Amino acid sequence: MEKAVKILKANNIRITPQRLGVYEILSDKNKHLTADDIYRKIKISFPSISLATVYSILELYHKKHLLNEIRIDFDKSCFDSRTETHHHFLCKQCSKIYDINLQPCPALNAKEVDGHIIHELQGYFYGICSECKEKK
Amino acid sequence: MEKAVKILKANNIRITPQRLGVYEILSDKNKHLTADDIYRKIKISFPSISLATVYSILELYHKKHLLNEIRIDFDKSCFDSRTETHHHFLCKQCSKIYDINLQPCPALNAKEVDGHIIHELQGYFYGICSECKEKK
DNA sequence: TTTTAAATAATAATTATTCTTGCATTATTT
DNA sequence: AAATAATGCAAGAATAATTATTATTTAAAA
Numbered sequence: 001m002e003k004a005v006k007i008l009k010a011n012n013i014r015i016t017p018q019r020l021g022v023y024e025i026l027s028d029k030n031k032h033l034t035a036d037d038i039y040r041k042i043k044i045s046f047p048s049i050s051l052a053t054v055y056s057i058l059e060l061y062h063k064k065h066l067l068n069e070i071r072i073d074f075d076k077s078c079f080d081s082r083t084e085t086h087h088h089f090l091c092k093q094c095s096k097i098y099d100i101n102l103q104p105c106p107a108l109n110a111k112e113v114d115g116h117i118i119h120e121l122q123g124y125f126y127g128i129c130s131e132c133k134e135k136k
Numbered sequence: 137m138e139k140a141v142k143i144l145k146a147n148n149i150r151i152t153p154q155r156l157g158v159y160e161i162l163s164d165k166n167k168h169l170t171a172d173d174i175y176r177k178i179k180i181s182f183p184s185i186s187l188a189t190v191y192s193i194l195e196l197y198h199k200k201h202l203l204n205e206i207r208i209d210f211d212k213s214c215f216d217s218r219t220e221t222h223h224h225f226l227c228k229q230c231s232k233i234y235d236i237n238l239q240p241c242p243a244l245n246a247k248e249v250d251g252h253i254i255h256e257l258q259g260y261f262y263g264i265c266s267e268c269k270e271k272k
Numbered sequence: 273t274t275t276t277a278a279a280t281a282a283t284a285a286t287t288a289t290t291c292t293t294g295c296a297t298t299a300t301t302t
Numbered sequence: 303a304a305a306t307a308a309t310g311c312a313a314g315a316a317t318a319a320t321t322a323t324t325a326t327t328t329a330a331a332a
Contacts, residue, residue: 014278014279014328014329014330015329015330016278016279016280016328016329018279018280019279034319035319035320036319048280048281049280049281050280050281050282050283051319051320052280052281052282052283052320052321052322053279053280053281055319055320055321056279056280056321057279071207071210074207074213075288075289075318075319076318076319076320077210077319077320087243087249089249089250089252089254091252092255098250098252100249100250101250102242102243102249103242104242105241105242105243106238106240106241107223107238107241107259107261113223113225113236113238113261114225114234114236114237114266115265115266115269116225116227116234116261116263116264116265116266116269117263117264117265117269118225118261118262118263119228119262119263119264120261120262120263121259121260121261121262122259122260122262123243123257123258123259123260124257124258124259124260125243125249125252125254125256125257126254126255126256126257126258127252127253127254127255127256128252128253128255129251129252129253130250130251130252133251133252133253150298150299150309150310151298152297152298152310152311154310154311155310170288171288171289172288184311184312185311185312186311186312186313186314187289188289188290188291188311188312188313188314189310189311189312191288191289191290192290192310192311211287211288211319211320212287212288212289213288213289
């Protein structure tokens, strides 16, 4: 049995071609895709799919913790198949998003801050990426 | 001379009653107000002000670093007069936003991560706040 | 295979934010 | 102080990401 099918079944998610398609696209690691990016990609194999379906699949996967949703770029969400907590960097020049690994960050493994229970955390960095820095 | 006037002048911002009004509302520390919150508050003293004006004043203040814009709640920005870097917590139950102070965070004073230049950073925590935790 | 609950396509609705335009106000220069 | 130039404002239209609605189709259990 295919890996995607196995994982969806393990999470009590009904198998549909559209869901498998979105899953495959997201398996492309280290990418940070918007709903529209995914829509455009999946349209190649499922020309009749609608953007609302993509959104509903993404919401479902997010609820099941199969993906990570980030909002580093204010007006659109990006989706990421790396589900362990990690931070992100957005280059103001080229708009590229990078994964960041901060090892000794006290928040990363904490369960609480100031008495509040942490379910999830996001670290967003903004600036000029190393590539753009070189170009100048 | 009033403090607000002094600060605006120091930043080469033309003084207008609307700008002073927004400034006063934002001086209310430890609040995290949306553009619409500010609009509703300032409408009391300036009934003819428009929401677009509020947005343009907020954009101006942000550019001049007189305020901090956060997007912890995905679909609306909040504005905060504390301009030193600090993190935030959003309670999924009551939707309240709290300021968080993480002292020994390696990112906080860093100029770079992975070779990328950091201009700004935001730490967002999501979960259940101490108040809501107690209530149960 | 039949049944039934859930998923999808298509489209409309929503909502925060930005853009546009004509007018009013303020600053600058004379 | 008057004239001119620059900027700010109100009002409403436009944009764009996301969500809601509904009729139809499909997956999977019986």
